[in-house]
Amino acid sequence: MARQARGAARRAALVEAAARVLDRDGLAAVSHRSVAAEAQVPLGSTTYYFSGREELVGAALDAWLSAEEQRLTTVVAALARRRRSPRARAELVVEVLVGRDRAADQSALVRYYERFVEAGRLRAHRPRLARSRTAYDALLADVLTRSGAAPEGIDVRLLTAVTDGSLLNALIDGAPDPWEQTVTTVERALRCHGAPN
Amino acid sequence: MARQARGAARRAALVEAAARVLDRDGLAAVSHRSVAAEAQVPLGSTTYYFSGREELVGAALDAWLSAEEQRLTTVVAALARRRRSPRARAELVVEVLVGRDRAADQSALVRYYERFVEAGRLRAHRPRLARSRTAYDALLADVLTRSGAAPEGIDVRLLTAVTDGSLLNALIDGAPDPWEQTVTTVERALRCHGAPN
DNA sequence: GAACTACGTGTACAATCGTACAGGTTCAGG
């Protein structure tokens, strides 16, 4: 059994490297060769542990999503439970769904949203992102109730749509400050949905 | 001068073919070879009329956006000016911004939104999409005022974000009916923004 | 210690891509 354990560890190292490439250089950059170079293993190893590029990208996606989800969960769990202003609520919404750093970095936004498109293209990736999205929705509701909103007044789907849509549009209108623009828009949405009380 | 006119016509035919490929097979499929095949001209012609792939894609994008914009403008101009229900207003919003056919076709949605991501990646494409987006915003406001909404109550940016965000999320959650889900969400948004009266 | 199997990897192949460019053709202007 030590045999298989060693193999699994090697594979895990490859997945980790793939996730790093995905995060740093984007989806298209995740290739057999780039991952092998990142993990400092020979090219042949990637074809030994993964049946094809799709599986490689899928594993990278899984690893990346898990890490992101775990990070966020701890952040939200540590969030103080107190009443917050609409502005503060809006900032938290965007922070949870996308993150401030990403919202402020054009190329990071591109790398983030290209995954949505890719999930639409390749059905095999959909469950991964869908599961992650569900977790985010729960986190979002949690954040809002921790901020003093009535649970039944929260329209998570609308808030998610506003955030993603605003940031996506920021990619094409070249807005100077996507973060600010998105938070403002989300705040307006919150006036009616997500925190009416 | 007949010389240059003939060349321009040839180039225009290439651009038209490129726009067809873009619409049918997506951004990645717009290559020198595919466009040449679509236009039924030799490969060499594409390098003669376009300095590189970026210019080819840009021209295709321009042509596609112009056609789409023109089509929509006539549709909106023909729209009867009468008071409409929130549901009908929501349907019009989604129809103007994305279109019912596209919203119902997963792969068409992918081809549509991958352009947003590409515009974020390549700055040269941003002005094209931004100009088109501005025109759509005007059309959207027009549609809503034609439906009985108060102009000052319309938050175009929010409605755009909701629509795009909802459809983008539909790509990953595998919703059975993205159109319906999006219209419903937009309708909720309209309750407060875009048509409060 | 022999045999078997999981592990590991170097190399190569076929496909696709953007792009360059030599060379040919056509046509307007002198």
Add this chain to the structure above:
DNA sequence: CCTGAACCTGTACGATTGTACACGTAGTTC
């Protein structure tokens, strides 16, 4: 007519990609 420039195209090069696969190594089992 002739000449030069615009128009046109077939071909090929270099790079990159996913993938296959023969071949070697090491560790487990009997």
